[in-house]
Amino acid sequence: MAYTVRVQAILAPMSDGSDAPWVTPEEIREALRLATDVFRLAEVEFLFDPASDVVTMPSDLLSRDCILAPDADFSGPKDVPPACDIKPFPEYNSNDNERKRVAELYPGKLVVFFAFGRAPRWNEATQHWEDVPGGIAGSFSNHLFPFVRCGPSPPGLVLSHEIGHYLHLVHTFGPGVSHLDDIRGEKGVRSLIREFIQNSGLPRNRGLEAFDGDLSICVAYPTIHCITDTPPDPGPDVFKNEGLNPCAADQGTLRFDVQWPDGEVVSFAFQPDRENIMNY
Numbered sequence: 001m002a003y004t005v006r007v008q009a010i011l012a013p014m015s016d017g018s019d020a021p022w023v024t025p026e027e028i029r030e031a032l033r034l035a036t037d038v039f040r041l042a043e044v045e046f047l048f049d050p051a052s053d054v055v056t057m058p059s060d061l062l063s064r065d066c067i068l069a070p071d072a073d074f075s076g077p078k079d080v081p082p083a084c085d086i087k088p089f090p091e092y093n094s095n096d097n098e099r100k101r102v103a104e105l106y107p108g109k110l111v112v113f114f115a116f117g118r119a120p121r122w123n124e125a126t127q128h129w130e131d132v133p134g135g136i137a138g139s140f141s142n143h144l145f146p147f148v149r150c151g152p153s154p155p156g157l158v159l160s161h162e163i164g165h166y167l168h169l170v171h172t173f174g175p176g177v178s179h180l181d182d183i184r185g186e187k188g189v190r191s192l193i194r195e196f197i198q199n200s201g202l203p204r205n206r207g208l209e210a211f212d213g214d215l216s217i218c219v220a221y222p223t224i225h226c227i228t229d230t231p232p233d234p235g236p237d238v239f240k241n242e243g244l245n246p247c248a249a250d251q252g253t254l255r256f257d258v259q260w261p262d263g264e265v266v267s268f269a270f271q272p273d274r275e276n277i278m279n280y
């Protein structure tokens with residue numbers, strides 16, 4: 001293996017011991033074995049000793065995903081969320097600042113926090129705000145924060161996906177879209193392809209690139225090598241709404257035509273890589 005990454009797991013209940021994550025050190029090791037399989041072609045190996053690479057740190061800041069203001073009001077309507085310390089990416093809120101401070105206590109290691117991540121979320125069924133686990137994003141990570149945050153349960157392949165973001169991988173899919181045609185004010189695949197061609201000036205037969213979240217990438221270290229691009233991917237919703245099961249091997253292709261204002265019709269087919277962990 002060209003790269004070995006040692007992982008430090010931090011289990012973060014609340015300061016009073018409540019909201020304790022229930023993932024076990026052995027389950028973290030299993031998820032990291034999966035990650036080593038997933039990243040095998042990139043020659044990245046994850047090392048983790050369940051006896052010494054996991055620690056429990058009770059802390060409200062590490063456990064929650066945002067700290068409620070003293071006057072946080074959960075009785076308001078949908079457009080008046082309870083006051084909570086939320087910052088737009090890439091800013092750090094107080095929780096992420098504390099995660100960053102703690103992660104930097106482990107130089108050379110990839111630090112993964114396991115926590116409930118409580119935060120306010122609107123409940124459509126009860127029409128009330130609630131303080132719930134994973135309230136903002138469930139698990140999350142990105143190419144700037146020096147840590148990965150997982151939920152309280154065994155992470156499975158989600159850990160590979162989040163480590164992918166930590167290693168600067170982006171989602172393979174493009175803009176969020178649910179149908180081929182426009183519906184209820186949301187643009188569909190056909191509109192987005194026509195707009196993409198108009199804005200990019202590319203030939204019409206390259207319209208699927210509107211749904212290419214990542215691109216091929218070349219890196220100069222340790223030797224110059226390139227990673228080929230993944231196929232364009234509109235995400236699973238379009239497949240479902242067009243009557244296909246995005247998880248069935250024989251229903252992995254979505255064919256459709258796009259007509260331009262001058263009458264020309266171009267045929268396209270989505271055939272995303274269903275094994276890639278950086279899609280949904």
Ligand SMILES: [Zn+2]
Pocket residue numbers: 161165171
């Ligand atoms: Zn993601």
